[in-house]
Amino acid sequence: MRLRTPCPATARAWTVELHSRPDGITLICLHCPHDNSRVSPTSARAAALAHLARHARTDLRASHLRICQCHERGCRWHPRHRGCAGPVRLLLARERGGRVWRLADACTACSAATEQAAVVPDTMLASPQRPPDAVHHRRRQTRGPGDRIRVAEMLSYLAAALPHSISAEARLIALQCALRMDSRMRVRLPMGVLRSLRLSTPQPWRELEQARWLRTLHSTRQGEVIAELQDPALLGQSPSRPDRQHAADWALRAGHGARTAGEDTRMQLTSIHLAAHSNPETGRGQAEADRMARECGVEDQDMPDALDRLATIGSLTQWQLCPNTGDVQWSYTAPRD
Known part of the structure; x- marks a missing residue:
């Protein structure tokens, strides 16, 4: 147990008050007398917490330099207890129904005795929190070959696996199906993708069914075609489905120029072949x-x-x-x- 010894109070304690006015709510910081800002009722709490966090970040200290601010003030922030004890933590407390917010260093014993309070982890103040639109997500690393190589290899395989009589329309569908299939060898192609490829007719699907390369399944949703591939050799592809789907999207973009110019499906497939090689x-x-x-x-x-x-x-x-x-x-x- 630590006994109270007289020493000057340090600045690791901050308090903000929310005052209701006819024209709105004013945030008043006792440490920033000239910074009384207007806040909306819906954002008042968030503004108060953000203001306290800025104070704490500008006064970061090592743990051995921090003292219990509650103890320095005679432990008047909570009911009486047996004394201060434990490591010093940063404590966020609410008073008067949320009209007063306080952020201060307090020992473990004082933190536990303080009502309507919570300990703030030190990691939250180690660096400023970025807004959601500024958070940089780590980009997933591509596994296996790149998009060009995937598409080139699949075109080569389909040339050997499909009969010579299969049309360019059916080969273009087979390319998308092979790259987008899941672990059960099933694929869902939205009608929007097929319309963008100008392949909304059922004839190419019939060709692939007659070649016993796939079979179409009944779909409970409108606007999509579900197929189950019948070629087990396709399971030998790289198991990373997101990368294969990315390669399928790359093939769509590679054939975009021919589609824009009004060319037929053979020109689309030829354009994809040229881009891949x-x-x-x-x-x-x-x-x-x-x-x-x-x-x-x-x-x-x-x-x-x-x-x-x-x-x-x-x-x-x-x-x-x-x-x-x-x-x-x-x-x-x-x-x-």
Whole structure:
């Protein structure tokens, strides 16, 4: 038990009062005599607590330099008890029904004896609290390959897994389904996504069902299509579904230029293929012509015309067919996110 010894009071005790006036509520701080601010009734309590917190943050001290302010004032803030004891903590107390708020250092015994009071953790005053819009959330780290590589690998796999007769429309749906499926190999595609791809007709789904690559399920919600994929090899993808969904969104953006120009689905898929196989820094890319045509759902003889159309709308600055290797080389200029 500590006995009271005379010593000058320190400044680690602050009090604010809320005075009701005809024109509103005035916040009065006994330590800031020239700072009487008007506050609204709904924000009066928050303003009082914020004002006290500012005082405490401007007078941070080590624990061995703090003393019980209640003891310094004769312990008149609470009923009598056996004396001060325990570590000194920062105590927030309310009096007169919330019209007076006090923040002061108090020992453990005085804190426990004070009514309508709570101990403020020291960690809350270590740094100023940021407003909600200023809080920076830690960005989730991507697992596995990036969006381009994911899309390029999936296009290559679908070219081998799906029959050659599958249309570009069905391949575009298969790409979105494969990247968005969950652990049960099910996927929900909103009709808004399908309309943005201009794939609101049921024919591409029938093609994939006939190929036994997926089967559509009955949905209890309007505005979405639910499908269950039938290809177990898709479970070998990276298990991070958020990253796969991010890659699916990237594919939507990669085909946006062709959709805006009014091109058909084959041009969308070709634009996605070019973006996925282009260098993100230079925009240059190269691929085998026959493999490129198969992944894009385009006949070999129609591939030059498709590349010319993409060059016309500005997705390509130039392209050429290398006569020695049979590879297509291009410079991709569409926006790359």
